[in-house]
Amino acid sequence: MGVSPLIWTITVVVILALLAFDYFFHIRKAHVPSLREAAIWSSIYVGIALVFGVLVLIFGGIDMGAEYFAGYITEKALSVDNLFVFLIIIASFRVPREDQQKVLLFGIVFSLIARTAFIFVGAALINQFAWVFYIFGIILLLTAGNLLKKDDESDEANNFIIRLAKKLFHTTDTYDGDKLFTKVDGKKVLTPMLLVMVAIGGTDILFALDSIPAIFGLTQNVYIVFTATAFSLMGLRQLYFLLDGLLDRLIYLSYGLAAILAFIGVKLVLHALHENNLPFINDGQHVPVIEITTGLSLSVIIGVLVLTVLASLFSKAGKAQTAVNNVRRHANNYLDLSYTADLAEREHVYAQLVQEEAYVDTMDKKYRDKVKDIEQIRAEVARAHHEHDEFRASGNI
Template sequence: MDVSPLVWGLTIAGIVGLLLFDFYFHVRKAHVPTLREAAIWSSLYVGIAIVFGLGVLVFGGATPGGEYFAGYITEKALSVDNLFVFLIIMSSFRVPREDQQKVLLFGIAFALIARTGFIFLGAALINSFAWVFYLFGLILILTAGNMLKSEDEESETADNFVVRLSRKVIHTTEHYDGDKLFTVHIGKRAMTPMLLVMVAIGGTDILFALDSIPAIFGLTQDTYLVFTAVAFSLLGLRQLFFLIEGLLDRLIYLSYGLAAILAFIGVKLILHALHENNLGFINDGEPIPVTEISTSFSLSVILGVLVVTVLASLYSPAGKAQNAISNARRHASAYLDSEYTQDPAERERIYGLLLSEHDQIVALGPKYRQRARDEEPLMELLQHARDSHDAAVARGQAKPTGPSKLLSPRS
């Protein structure tokens, strides 16, 4: 596409304007977004991305339009996978519920800045060195392989090298002071955990870009389409987090679907590299006449894999059980954490979700009830949450919810 500087300027201004609007009208005042609010705004941002894509179809043609939608869908799917890590980071740092929106918006803004840098770097490399397609293809295939490996315990601590170094260099408090990055502690200026959370999310955003950018360049080499597909996939990610937070652990096959998509795009890039080959040790530096994968076929494969992956995850009993157990663990921890929220209604909502997740585990049958009972730390958490709620009811600080019925090792 031939995009004028004016169109570039208007596009960037529009994206920055949406981020500023999000901050001043939704995030600046700390609050927990309702499901309705998250659904409305998430749908609005998806609608904006679709309208933009239709504009590309009308003014750019079918090929650029197809490339944009293929890139947008792929980047959106990868961004949902990134939400898993954001959830782990915020759980590890015990970010207060009311301030999670601000952390997410920072992560989105930082990701957009970091990926924009990678986009222009990638475009410069592609324009100068055709062999970069081989490199990008190899990166995606290796990334696909790594996604199939099981996660180790250390990967879920959100305590990376940068965070550990920050803790050593800068005096850090153990508790939050609202959404402040710095506070005064024992007469000294100190860093709050809020800044550490943002450092952790910023660091992971850079890592995410290492597979995100090669993936989008595997679908289109048009810098404008790459930038807009990435930008629109990130916009609305904050609202999407609160909308599907309770379903994240249920998508047990998402990593397999994304691995298949990244491997497919990696093969597509290598085929394109062979078609444009100029490396002397491959076919004497001459292009190799191989079949290239069309944009329409790529879009069909991406959509098909995602639909199958999501449906298989949602209807899988194992997915339902994992989702219920993971959410029960998270909600029990949140209910017991005095810093998680100051809103009594939010605490009651969390306990209500805990009861609902208990019912889901029970409904799945003896096999999954036993799986939950076998997790001793989870049983202890549930017991503490039950005792804490009973004590709050006795003090008149919470409403009775009927007979106490949370799982126990013998229930």
């Protein structure tokens, strides 16, 4: 089904309106969103995406609707994986808790811009050169392999762009609210807020390199590719705060995403063989191979994600790893005095630490003792308790 310019215009206006609403009603005033606020708005954005999918199903037909939902679910899953990297970047730059929303919204807007550019470039290439499917397929297969050997200890913030920015420009290590520039000794300097946005923007471009080929492997309808990608990014900010502390529990998510990307990569290669016109493959003739349907793709994507999430949630080793990592994160957040200036938030972080410690104590000792750097983590937790006792004794709380 062709999509008229009017529908395109309405869609783009609605997406821009949602982003503007998010900024003016939630981001302008720096605050830490409550769990209830994050849950409500995450549900609203998912609901909007689902309603849009139903409209596509009604007006575009079953095939177009199935393509949208397959693309949306795949892109949403990839965006959740992106949150892990956002978490690393934000932690690396020690972004104050109350200012993290602005960083995340910038990441979402930049993601949308980068992905839109890749979508139209990819669509133009596909229309002109069928062999592009081979390249997309190989990219996804390589990405799947990289996910399996991903190093969780990597410092995503310490990339070339950031190092270059620090060498070329005057920068400061301290934040001035959510300002991008501030003055130190009368000189205008860059704040870490601008640098963290540059870091997230740079990683967003890398994310687009695997997310766009993935969705083109499910549909070549540019409108569906764009809307599924855009709606998967909507509500990502709220989802970050909703899943904060739970992201580490999805220890097998990278394996599930690797399986999905590998599956779509194979689907793309098969499609490329079916459409083949390269002279050195089968003398430039189409290769008779099976074609994977959209329905099968949707079933595989949902099935793999469900298995991945269930395995992560119910694995004893996974639970122990997650809980101990959460204890460490809460202790580090408390020890980092620049993490937040809000006393109530500091009490909240400490309460999370105590609650998570109590949960770890209920676990089998053999699982929690296997966690990497367990002795170092225990020392950090002890320091957090000591500083909290001194903080209270000083009358600050």
